[in-house]
Amino acid sequence: MAQRDPVEARAQRSRDLYDIATWEPRSALDRFAVRLYRAVVATGKWVLVLLAVVFTLAIGAAGALTNEAVLGLTVLSAVPALALAAYVYRTDITSGEPLGLLAVTFVLAVIFASFAAVVNTVLGGVVGAVFGTAPTAGGTDTTVLSVLGTVLFFLLVVGPIEETVKMLAVRFYAYRSERFDAVVDGTVYGAVAGLGFAFVENAIYIQRSAGQSLALGAPEQALAEAGVTAAVRALAGPGHVVYSAFAGYYLGLAKFNRENAGPIVAKGILIAALIHALYNSLATVVLPVVTGAVPSIPPITVYFGFVVVFQGFFGYLLYRKIKTYSAAYRDVMSDAERADSIGVERTEFDG
Known part of the structure; x- marks a missing residue:
């Protein structure tokens, strides 16, 4: 329940408390303030998109x-992630999500x-300077300090930053839509954001690998x-879908629990970031050791x-979470149908 000013809480309902303890747009200045706020918010959103486009051009993604x-190779490489995202989409037991919102999220x-x-580039340089090596060096330095720097980089930078960015893609547009009308819808849009990322x-990665040989x-x-x-x-690729679906x-869940929305969102990003960082750490630090220990098996x-x-x-685990929601959805829908049936029977009997 929203906190109320003591004047509003104790005053009679007939008393006008406009601009004293309550507010709604009445005057021309009020209405201008509303329009100004909306314009600033809308402008800020477009500036954010424009900045993202500029950065996209700067890092060479557009090229x-x-x-x-x-x-062509990118499309082929994305097929497994697309298949997983499509599966998550199909498991949504509620109303299907419109393709337009999914496309915008992507x-x-x-x-x-x-x-x-x-x-990641900026903070990676900082971590590399502190620990004496760049965490992105692909395991070329295997000292304890280097390994620690690599793991911390994945845990404190890569995981949280990338999962936050993917949730920003959902929060920016689809989250505000009326079609985002169930908790499990967040899983679908999160999966699509992971696919886009x-x-x-x-x-x-593909362009860089080709560019080195072309040079x-x-x-x-x-x-x-x-x-x-x-x-x-x-x-x-499918890993990104799994992380952001969580x-x-x-x-x-946060959308339908506004009073605790912040901690709920933080929990989701924390879970996704930890799984993400664990994957990166194992793939970067542990797998090279394993492949070196068993040279007879191709890396x-x-x-x-x-x-x-x-x-x-x-x-x-993600499948189990979706299935748990689906089971609860079926239960409450069945309860509602039974309640409606009883209501109809009683009405007919009373008549």
């Missing part, structure tokens, strides 16, 4: 997505991903390198097994 070869996730790229991230004057090698990167990214569920095979186990486990 990657306009290159036919890179775009596009916003693509351009808002640039915020994460910029922040994975799509543009894959494009950047050496080896176009055939560039295509081969890009293909290998696309295959690896195809395995990593966070999206709690964003949906891609080890990585594939790890992805199946890790993402399968957390994907199952």
Whole structure:
């Protein structure tokens, strides 16, 4: 219940407390203030989108997505993540989500991903300076200090920043729609935001791998390198869908529990960020050790097994969460139908 001023709480209902303890737009100045506030909010939103587009151009994502070869490999690499997002969409037991809102969420996730790229780059340099090595070096330095810096980078920077950015893509537009009318809808929009983020991230990785070979004057090698990167990214992409689907569920829960919305959203992002950071840490720190210990097994095979186990486990937890909501939905709908049936029978009997 909203807190009330003591004057409003104790005054008679007939007493006019406008501009004393209550307020609504009455005068011309009031109405101008309302319009000014709405204009500032709308302008701020468009400035945020424009800034995201500028950052997207700056990090080269737009160039990657306009290159036919890179775009084609990116689309292929996104198929597993798309399939998982489609499955989450199909599990929504409530009214289906409109494709328009899903498309906008996807596009916003693509351009808002640039915020994460910029922040990760800046803070990655800071962490690298503090720990004497860049966490993004791909395991080239295996000292204890380097490993600690890498794990902290994933835990304190990459996980929280990327999951927050993906939730921003949902919160910015779809969250405000009347069609976002159930807690589980947050899971659907979160999954789509994860798909958009994975799509543009894959494009950047694929372009970079091809660009390094092209710089050496080896176009055939560039295509081969890009293909290998696309295959690896195809395995990593579904993870983004799983992480943000968890966070999206709690964003949906927050929408219908406004009094505790902040802590609920924080919980969702925390869960997603921890899973995300754990994946990155294991893939970057532990897997190289495993592949080095068993050289007879191809590294891609080890990585594939790890992805199946890790993402399968957390994907199952997500499945259980969605199914729990679905069971509760069926129960209350059945209760409502029984109540309606009893009401009809009583009405007919009374008549």
